[in-house]
Amino acid sequence: MKxxxxxxxxxxxxxxSKEKLRNKFILEQKGLQNxxxxxxxxxxxxxxxxKPSAASLEKQFEKEQKTRLEKLRIIDFQLEQLNLLPIGSELEETKLDAIVEVKEGDSWEEFKSLQTILVKDGIVIEIR
Known part of the structure; x- marks a missing residue:
């Protein structure tokens, strides 16, 4: 059964990869600032x-500004954390769905544990 x-x-x-992440964050910052x-x-x-409708539009624009300012603060924090991380640290990048074959007699505990793929500079180095 799959x-x-x-x-x-x-x-x-x-x-x-640290430099790529730093550049990605900086690009996001510039986009948000624009x-x-x-x-x-x-x-x-x-x-x-x-106009009478101008007041509601002002509130909407201010709300949008606050949202982007909050995103900027988050990116600033991520940049600070990135600078603190030592080389060799493992960062969770994403979660994927995989189709796995399960047969009678397979260990259920082994199956239940989440699988992990480790990538270094774009190359899979380990599957746990």
Whole structure:
């Protein structure tokens, strides 16, 4: 019988992968900062309209700004944590579904335990 099982994919931190993660976070930061600037620009345009619906739009824009500012704070924290992590650390990257064959006589405890795939610089180095 075939069943679906969760598999964790972990990345071993190397200088190269650390730099890739750092660059990814920095790109996300820049994108969010651009979005915030665009929202501020749009908000100024709305403030100049002086229409009755402008107040509700202002609240919506402010809410969107707060959401992006919170995402920026999270990315800042992730960058700080990345700088603290030693090379060789294992970072959970994603979870996948795998189709696994289960037969009579197989160990159920072994099957229940989550499988882990370890990746280093884009290459699978271990399956646990």
């Amino acid at each position: 069943v679906v099982q969760k598999v964790i994919v972990k990345q071993v931190l190397t200088e190269q 979005e915030i600037e665009q929202l501020r620009f749009q908000l100024k345009k709305i403030e100049n309209m002086k």
